[in-house]
Amino acid sequence: MVKKKTARNWSIQKSQELYGFERWGNGNFSVDSRGCVQVKPLGDQRCIRVLDVIQEARGKGLRAPLLIRFQDLLRQRVEQINKAFETAIKEEKYDGVYRGVFPIKVNQMREVVEEIIDAGEPFGFGLEAGSKPELMIALAIHYDPNSLLICNGYKDEEYIRLAMLGSKLGKKIILVIEQVSEVEPIIRLAREYDTVPIIGIRVKLLSRGEGKWATSTGDQSKFGLNTTQILSTCHKLREAGMENALQLLHFHIGSQVPNIITIKNAVVEAGRFYCQLVKLGFPMGFIDVGGGLGIDYDGSRSNFESSMNYSMEEYARDIVFNIREVCASAEVPVPDIVSESGRAIVAPHSMLVVEVFERITKTDDSLARKPAGQSHPIIDELEHILKSKRRYSQLERFHDALQKKEEAYSLFNHGYLDLENRAYAENLFWKICQTIDAELTETAYHPEELFELKKMLADQYVCNFSVFQSLLDHWAFNQLFPITPLHRLKERPDVNAVLVDITCDSDGKISHFIDLEDVKEYLPLHSLNDKPYYIGVFLTGAYQDIMGDLHNLFGRVNEVHVFLEDDEEDGYYIEQTIRGNPISEILELIQYKENDLLRSMKRQIDRATRKNQVKPRQGTRLLDFYEDLIRSKTYLNIEQEPKKKSTRRARTGK
Numbered sequence: 001m002v003k004k005k006t007a008r009n010w011s012i013q014k015s016q017e018l019y020g021f022e023r024w025g026n027g028n029f030s031v032d033s034r035g036c037v038q039v040k041p042l043g044d045q046r047c048i049r050v051l052d053v054i055q056e057a058r059g060k061g062l063r064a065p066l067l068i069r070f071q072d073l074l075r076q077r078v079e080q081i082n083k084a085f086e087t088a089i090k091e092e093k094y095d096g097v098y099r100g101v102f103p104i105k106v107n108q109m110r111e112v113v114e115e116i117i118d119a120g121e122p123f124g125f126g127l128e129a130g131s132k133p134e135l136m137i138a139l140a141i142h143y144d145p146n147s148l149l150i151c152n153g154y155k156d157e158e159y160i161r162l163a164m165l166g167s168k169l170g171k172k173i174i175l176v177i178e179q180v181s182e183v184e185p186i187i188r189l190a191r192e193y194d195t196v197p198i199i200g201i202r203v204k205l206l207s208r209g210e211g212k213w214a215t216s217t218g219d220q221s222k223f224g225l226n227t228t229q230i231l232s233t234c235h236k237l238r239e240a241g242m243e244n245a246l247q248l249l250h251f252h253i254g255s256q257v258p259n260i261i262t263i264k265n266a267v268v269e270a271g272r273f274y275c276q277l278v279k280l281g282f283p284m285g286f287i288d289v290g291g292g293l294g295i296d297y298d299g300s301r302s303n304f305e306s307s308m309n310y311s312m313e314e315y316a317r318d319i320v321f322n323i324r325e326v327c328a329s330a331e332v333p334v335p336d337i338v339s340e341s342g343r344a345i346v347a348p349h350s351m352l353v354v355e356v357f358e359r360i361t362k363t364d365d366s367l368a369r370k371p372a373g374q375s376h377p378i379i380d381e382l383e384h385i386l387k388s389k390r391r392y393s394q395l396e397r398f399h400d401a402l403q404k405k406e407e408a409y410s411l412f413n414h415g416y417l418d419l420e421n422r423a424y425a426e427n428l429f430w431k432i433c434q435t436i437d438a439e440l441t442e443t444a445y446h447p448e449e450l451f452e453l454k455k456m457l458a459d460q461y462v463c464n465f466s467v468f469q470s471l472l473d474h475w476a477f478n479q480l481f482p483i484t485p486l487h488r489l490k491e492r493p494d495v496n497a498v499l500v501d502i503t504c505d506s507d508g509k510i511s512h513f514i515d516l517e518d519v520k521e522y523l524p525l526h527s528l529n530d531k532p533y534y535i536g537v538f539l540t541g542a543y544q545d546i547m548g549d550l551h552n553l554f555g556r557v558n559e560v561h562v563f564l565e566d567d568e569e570d571g572y573y574i575e576q577t578i579r580g581n582p583i584s585e586i587l588e589l590i591q592y593k594e595n596d597l598l599r600s601m602k603r604q605i606d607r608a609t610r611k612n613q614v615k616p617r618q619g620t621r622l623l624d625f626y627e628d629l630i631r632s633k634t635y636l637n638i639e640q641e642p643k644k645k646s647t648r649r650a651r652t653g654k
């Protein structure tokens with residue numbers, strides 16, 4: 001059984017190490033002296049205790065699941081990438097400038113994009129759009145005439161007309177040709193609007209990426225032009241007298257590139273294309289290296305898919321250096337450098353807070369009861385294994401117990417074991433496993449099977465959220481996020497658990513956790529007491545926000561936007577609160593109108609009242625209840641339910 005261990009042999013430092021804050025936290029996340037997670041959004045001394053934010057939000061009626069955005073963290077990342085390139089350009093004596101853009105698709109939220117634009121203004125940081133709706137956002141909120149507005153993605157005539165509109169307004173619009181079929185309408189509409197936007201070409205590189213999104217390049221990629229198509233596009237532009245418009249070469253090798261070698265290779269290959277186009281007589285002037293700059297989700301600084309083996313500074317230096325080298329060898333003037341980093345800018349700024357409200361264990365001693373009277377021989381045999389601690393090795397006892405458990409199931413299936421004996425046999429089996437597990441020391445060598453034991457024994461912590469709404473990439477690609485308790489970090493975690501959500505889907509769970517260059521199949525957590533227990537999922541700001549879906553009709557979660565503020569007591573203030581979807585909004589999306597539902601319920605209640613199944617006053621109350629509920633949140637309202645006993649039965653030790 002889990003031994004009763006106190007705070008005495010545990011420390012904040014141990015929690016820091018166990019959960020890896022220093023490895024993946026980039027100086028932004030750590031544990032404070034009270035054992036709570038704190039955020040340093042600007043990486044300086046100023047910090048915000050996450051629990052304070054949770055409690056303040058709660059006071060405003062916004063309970064977990066809660067998404068917290070630390071807006072200053074966006075600012076820090078925008079400054080960091082711009083300074084990384086500035087420094088690299090200076091150090092490499094590079095004769096061009098950096099002109100970054102933020103790809104809106106990675107997080108379209110207005111407050112996020114606005115914060116990025118604001119933080120990027122001193123650097124001429126622009127925007128990238130990949131669809132009509134994104135371009136409509138970009139056109140409306142892009143003001144700086146010097147920053148770029150890059151148009152990627154598949155384009156119909158309307159998309160191109162939107163870009164022309166921006167061009168007419170004097171914006172630095174770059175239309176990147178992704179398909180040969182886009183060339184003709186671009187030429188035609190440029191004439192119609194009497195404006196010539198800057199034109200770019202997206203090249204399909206052969207340099208292969210690595211990681212989960214490697215298929216963004218190569219022959220099979222759905223994006224970009226191959227060599228023949230590039231030449232044909234050049235030809236068409238020249239024929240139309242638009243050769244001066246061609247100024248940018250673009251590539252994108254996929255997101256979260258774990259290995260810097262991939263980036264170096266791609267930059268060199270693209271650099272050659274760039275120089276060739278200059279030699280063909282096109283003005284050029286920009287090379288756009290796309291996205292791909294990673295986030296070190298597990299903090300291992302390795303080329304594992306959830307990590308990256310380079311820093312942002314190394315990334316910038318390698319790009320600047322390689323472009324300079326390729327251009328020097330071709331005797332071509334160097335271009336200005338554009339990058340479209342999305343993930344690296346927005347991933348750290350937001351975190352998801354979930355509340356655990358139930359613990360599911362394999363055995364429950366308080367419920368287990370030895371069958372009265374003569375017990376079945378299989379029970380005696382299992383009890384014997386449980387007691388034979390000293391005589392046999394752990395592995396041998398484990399094998400024996402497994403065999404007896406199988407035997408018990410088989411006896412049950414053949415009608416030779418009753419329900420009570422089966423229940424007791426199961427309970428004994430898990431007790432044997434727990435005893436063996438408790439004997440294993442952290443350091444000694446153990447056979448693989450005994451490691452499996454830990455996984456088998458892990459409890460389930462039920463959390464009030466939906467993986468499909470809030471962590472889609474974890475479900476879809478097994479993407480790992482750092483996950484830690486947000487408080488009680490002075491205490492030794494005494495439970496190994498996986499997290500399960502409240503959807504009726506067995507995939508709705510988190511059972512893979514970061515570990516150095518590896519994956520852990522359970523997370524050490526604290527036993528529940530009668531206070532709320534909050535768990536944070538970190539680095540969730542990229543892609544997750546918009547990809548989430550409505551599985552089981554769980555809607556968007558509550559959200560708060562937090563800013564540092566020196567004058568405030570806790571060093572921060574909540575600038576914006578956004579309430580999660582009420583049930584009615586979600587139902588509207590799938591064509592159930594609130595009024596129709598209410599009318600239908602009223603009709604049924606009236607009928608039941610007439611038949612005397614329901615008393616009139618009770619009928620009114622039932623209808624009011626339905627009406628109140630349709631305007632409430634889709635998630636569990638766990639406050640109303642007093643904490644159940646089962647959540648408190650943590651200590652079953654001897």
Ligand SMILES: *Cc1c(COP(=O)(O)O)cnc(C)c1O
Nearest residue numbers: 252255256291292340341342343
């Ligand atoms: C998605 C995308 C990006 C952003 O990539 P990250 O890896 O998130 O930085 C940049 N450019 C293009 C063309 C994209 O499709």
